[in-house]
Amino acid sequence: MRRLETVGVVGGGLVGSGWAIVFARAGRTVRLFDASAEIRAGALAGIRRSLADMQAFGLVGDVEAIARRISVVDSLAEAVAEADYVQESVFERVDVKAAVSREIGAAIRDDAVVGSSSSGIPASAFTADVPRRERFLVAHPVNPPHLVPLVELVPAPWTDGAILPWLRQAMEELGQVPVVVNREIEGFVLNRLQGALLNEAWALYEAGLASAADIDRTVAHGLGLRWSFMGPFETIDLNAPGGVDDYARRLGPLYHAVAQARRDPRPWSDDLVGRVTRERREALPAADLKARSAWRDRRLMALVAHRRGQPDR
């Protein structure tokens, strides 16, 4: 496989535009396509706005030099035909991803690689009947990919074995943090970890043990601080004098009891979701969701800038 130099981005929404920034800021040439003419018309302006925000936080230098590497094209084939790598970020529904993947598979070079931004649907669910299906896998980012560097790489059973090490290396060169999920599993690793914590949060709320605001504070002012620079295994490895086995001996039984208490998981019922929604809408009216998301992105940018200056050891 060639070096990842030319990229086709299929799907120009928030995720696809974020990916375009990831590739272009690393010097790669990007051709972006979206089936919606409206999204195509607005994509580059949105990308320039994101880049200007990043520049204000010292995360990128010359905005125009980056934006110039991205061209919006009028057909999917034009976006992917010459690409070394294609990032597919269309709507997350099996039939939509399958149809787009068929088009991509028919138009790519034999040695191109196609990563899907799918956040939970495995590639085998939408690439079984796709031309060159052995070139496809999942490359799931966190939103927005230009600020949160993690990418989960999840091969389908038929993905060419040479692709995983190639893409891991390529993602590292782009400045992302790739992890490998060895086999397909619903939700992959990231959303399974998030889901486990969310399920416990909903269950504690449902039992009346704490308000949604206090559960949020418990993470934002407690658990989340260490987790923003160390994972859960390293955290417990440093949380007992003898390391992770010492910790497991002391606290494993408590955590097993927590798991035992959740043997009969309940779905997030409409009533439950309604109560949390009311609490959230009192804290943040629906009209302010967009402004709060912009605040979140500014906090993320400031955090990313902060992390850059920190030593890894």
Next chain:
Amino acid sequence: MRRLETVGVVGGGLVGSGWAIVFARAGRTVRLFDASAEIRAGALAGIRRSLADMQAFGLVGDVEAIARRISVVDSLAEAVAEADYVQESVFERVDVKAAVSREIGAAIRDDAVVGSSSSGIPASAFTADVPRRERFLVAHPVNPPHLVPLVELVPAPWTDGAILPWLRQAMEELGQVPVVVNREIEGFVLNRLQGALLNEAWALYEAGLASAADIDRTVAHGLGLRWSFMGPFETIDLNAPGGVDDYARRLGPLYHAVAQARRDPRPWSDDLVGRVTRERREALPAADLKARSAWRDRRLMALVAHRRGQPDR
């Protein structure tokens, strides 16, 4: 109850010393006692070292002015007799906490309040036979309390109802972030949330889906970034255009499937713990655990300093 001005700290290990810093840096007078003469002899030097580290990150001003507010005393009674508030941070075992709580209950003023640093044992398990038991509750910090501000307040069934609002307010005035757990539950909120994520992490590792290092990266470079300034409910509230109910409609079924797949939780087996331990010890030899913990604390201090400069909206 009086304003929280004079504090008795019982237990002078890492947690107790961290609490002494929390109180003293907010201008309170602290009397610290530990049953070990060795710990008593070294406590103030350790506190001065922590304060000097914090000063280097701009987190405190005059180290000596803070240290001068802390005196190490030679008896438990001397530490607690005049205290408005007592923070108990002795070894986490029911019999140890029960014996120390009896001594504290016999020596405090009638209107004093006693918070235990217990990280999972509810106060009713060790205060049932304690004098003035209605003055006791759990005030569980995250380690180290002078860097991570969260405190879980968990009343026993017999805790005086006036204490919770008083202590919540007092903790806020100290600069901590208190949350209320309405009823006793094993692990409280923080360690139940941590345990849910850890249980999923161990299960994914056991199934061979990812390495411990890649699971750690998934949190440290993915999930943990937003969680260092927003809780899980706010995170999903901002992750769908229509807010938390929109998110729950779209992703609730996936997360319920994750929970359904864990209906038969396995304990963290010796074999499993051994394998993660080997992976961790290859990444970080046991001899380096202490240096890595010092790095963690420096990263925490830098993160806390960074958070101080960030807008809340």
